[in-house]
Amino acid sequence: xKRLGLAIILGSVAAFSQAGLIDNFTQGSYDTGLLTTxxxxxxxxxxxxxxxVRAHYFEIESNDIGDDGRARTFLGPGIFSVTSGAGxxxxxxxxxxxxxxxxxPNLPLNLDFSGTPIFSLDVRSTDVAVPYTVILGSTTLxxxxxxxxxxxxxxxxxxxAVATLDFSGESFLNDVDFIFIxxxxxxxxxxxITKIQTVPEPGTIAGVGLALAAFARRRKKA
Ligand SMILES: [Ca+2]
Ligand SMILES: [Ca+2]
Numbered sequence: 001x002k003r004l005g006l007a008i009i010l011g012s013v014a015a016f017s018q019a020g021l022i023d024n025f026t027q028g029s030y031d032t033g034l035l036t037t038x039x040x041x042x043x044x045x046x047x048x049x050x051x052x053v054r055a056h057y058f059e060i061e062s063n064d065i066g067d068d069g070r071a072r073t074f075l076g077p078g079i080f081s082v083t084s085g086a087g088x089x090x091x092x093x094x095x096x097x098x099x100x101x102x103x104x105p106n107l108p109l110n111l112d113f114s115g116t117p118i119f120s121l122d123v124r125s126t127d128v129a130v131p132y133t134v135i136l137g138s139t140t141l142x143x144x145x146x147x148x149x150x151x152x153x154x155x156x157x158x159x160x161a162v163a164t165l166d167f168s169g170e171s172f173l174n175d176v177d178f179i180f181i182x183x184x185x186x187x188x189x190x191x192x193i194t195k196i197q198t199v200p201e202p203g204t205i206a207g208v209g210l211a212l213a214a215f216a217r218r219r220k221k222a
Contacts, residue, residue, distance in 0.1 A: 003041060003057045004095045004103050004180055020116060022096065022179065022196040023049045029075035032058050034068040036088075043100040044073065050109045050179070055095035055102075058082070062089040062187075079124060081192035082183060089187045094196075097139075097178030105178030108139055113176050113198050117168035121151065122195035123161040129153035130191045134165050135180040138172040145170045151183075151191055168201055 028046030039059040046054050058071035067085030071092050074081065084090040097105040119134050130151040137144030147165035155161040167173060185191060 003039070003059070004055060004093050004098060020197055020199075022198065023054065023080075023094075024195045025073050025078045025080050025193075027075065028054050028073060030054075030056050030071070030073040032069075032071045034070055035060050036063055036066055036068055040071070041103075043098065043102075045100075050096045050111060051098075051107045053096070053098060053100055053107065055093075055098040057093040057095075059091045060088060061091050063087065064187075078194055079192050080194075081190075082185065083190040084185060084188055086188045090185055090189075092183045092185075094181045095179065105137065105139055105180075108177040109179070110140075111176040113167065113173040116198035116200050117166065117170070117173055118199045118201060119147070119165045119167060120195075120197050120199050121163045121193050122197075123151050123155050123163055124157050124192040124194045126151050126153055126155040126161075126189075126191040128186055128189055130186075130189060131184045132163070133180075133182045133184075135178075136167055136170070136173075136176050137178050137180075138175045139177040140175050141172045143170075143172040145172075151193075155191075164199075166201070 027048050028044035030042050030044045032040040037060050042056040044054045060069050064087035067088050069084040069088045069090040072081045082092045097107050097109045099107045132151060133148050135144055135146045145167060149163060149165050151163045152161055
């Protein structure tokens with residue numbers, strides 16, 4: 001992480017809520033406009049995301065030819081989009097559990113991901129694969145875990161592509177206080193995502209399906 005710091009702050013445990021949808025980008029518009037240098041930090045109010053605030057950080061890492069970069073969260077279409085011109089290297093972060101104006105997580109979300117330990121992104125478009133990092137943590141328990149992956153390359157909207165990272169086995173998933181996601185596209189790289197959610201392990205879903213099928217078979221016999 002570069003700007004959204006993750007200093008652990010002890011907080012009190014509030015009411016826990018079940019996880020699932022984290023963000024579908026239908027609330028809280030954000031647009032850096034064209035940047036050729038420097039960085040942009042924004043906290044956007046979005047009532048339907050955990051904590052009600054989506055923290056954004058966007059940075060021009062390097063720029064060879066004076067072209068432009070852009071980070072957008074569109075209101076309405078439901079897209080978080082990062083684009084960069086040829087020769088421009090950008091970096092973007094999204095955070096939840098950060099109060100407006102704070103680069104450290106200080107708005108404990110108290111989410112329970114224990115039944116939905118798979119962190120899932122709906123990927124609308126990419127040109128080339130995009131390295132990304134997700135950090136989940138509990139400020140109450142002083143624990144966090146990081147996973148790294150890639151958004152697949154050459155994604156188009158009709159592909160319904162999904163990128164997942166597995167946090168199962170982490171001991172603090174019943175008290176997730178902050179969510180941090182960093183995207184580091186290569187030079188000229190673009191991507192857009194439409195949904196962030198946590199989902200059950202595939203085996204859990206299959207198990208439920210098998211149990212239902214067995215139940216249906218028993219009912220038929222009876
Ligand atoms: Ca907590
Ligand atoms: Ca980059």
